[in-house]
Amino acid sequence: MVYFIGAGPGDPELITVKGKRRIEEADIIIYAGSLVNPQVFAGARPEARIYNSASMTLSQVVSIMEQGEKEGKSTARIHTGDPSLYGAVREQMAELERLGIGYEVIPGVSSFLAAAASMKREYTLPGVSQTVILTRMEGRTPVPEKERIEKLAGHGASMVIFLSVGRIEELCTRLQKGGYRPDTPAAVVYKASWTEEKIVRGTLADVAEKVIKAGIEKTALVAVGEFLGDSFELSRLYDEGFSHGYRQAMPDGGAELI
Numbered sequence: 001m002v003y004f005i006g007a008g009p010g011d012p013e014l015i016t017v018k019g020k021r022r023i024e025e026a027d028i029i030i031y032a033g034s035l036v037n038p039q040v041f042a043g044a045r046p047e048a049r050i051y052n053s054a055s056m057t058l059s060q061v062v063s064i065m066e067q068g069e070k071e072g073k074s075t076a077r078i079h080t081g082d083p084s085l086y087g088a089v090r091e092q093m094a095e096l097e098r099l100g101i102g103y104e105v106i107p108g109v110s111s112f113l114a115a116a117a118s119m120k121r122e123y124t125l126p127g128v129s130q131t132v133i134l135t136r137m138e139g140r141t142p143v144p145e146k147e148r149i150e151k152l153a154g155h156g157a158s159m160v161i162f163l164s165v166g167r168i169e170e171l172c173t174r175l176q177k178g179g180y181r182p183d184t185p186a187a188v189v190y191k192a193s194w195t196e197e198k199i200v201r202g203t204l205a206d207v208a209e210k211v212i213k214a215g216i217e218k219t220a221l222v223a224v225g226e227f228l229g230d231s232f233e234l235s236r237l238y239d240e241g242f243s244h245g246y247r248q249a250m251p252d253g254g255a256e257l258i
Helices: 017-025 058-070 090-099 111-119 149-153 165-178 207-214
Strands: 002-006 028-031 049-052 075-079 103-106 132-136 158-162 185-190 198-203 220-224 247-249 255-257
Touching: 002 017, 002 058, 002 090, 017 075, 017 103, 028 058, 058 075, 058 090, 090 103, 111 158, 111 185, 111 220, 132 149, 149 158, 149 165, 165 185, 165 207, 165 220, 185 207, 198 207
Parallel strands: 002 075, 002 103, 028 049, 028 075, 132 158
Antiparallel strands: 158 220, 185 198, 185 220, 247 255
């Protein structure tokens, strides 16, 4: 059996209980060495075979999984954050299906969630934005024309841009071209939840200069939107004058629990 495990954003305590257990039980561990914190598999069995996939090809990774299956061993394939986001996991699943090898996916805490926690912000603020766009700029991996940064920026939603901080000046220019104002709040979170985490705050007009000055070129998220500001409406969830299935609003503005 192969287990695709989301290792979380970096802090070894942000892996799920299930993911940690599968790693500790695994006979074979394959991890994305350039991104996964090695402390995540510090509790691996002494006899476990450990492979760093940073310099490996897809066929080499699958070959190790296939050999493990023939030997009746369990394999923990560790991905950073959650495997479903920019994890190149679907192609591995397809190969395992072709070979008739069973697998399970164990979700993890994505770096965009860790970034929000570090910034102490909420992406979906009433009266500000109820939509979060997770995207990236085109690079070696192309982006569909309808998903170009300029077109997504037109929504004015909370946006988190992966794999693009190395072109921060171009990114900020294109976001403004698409519709965000120059004074729109922006932040860059480098290695969210790691001990070396850095947060650079600013606006689309000046954050690029600050990021370049900080020497941040990779392993960082760019967050953009009014959710980073301080103006928002209060939620109806706890509004004294709003009724829902668990609370009945009272004429005097108070609330009665149901």
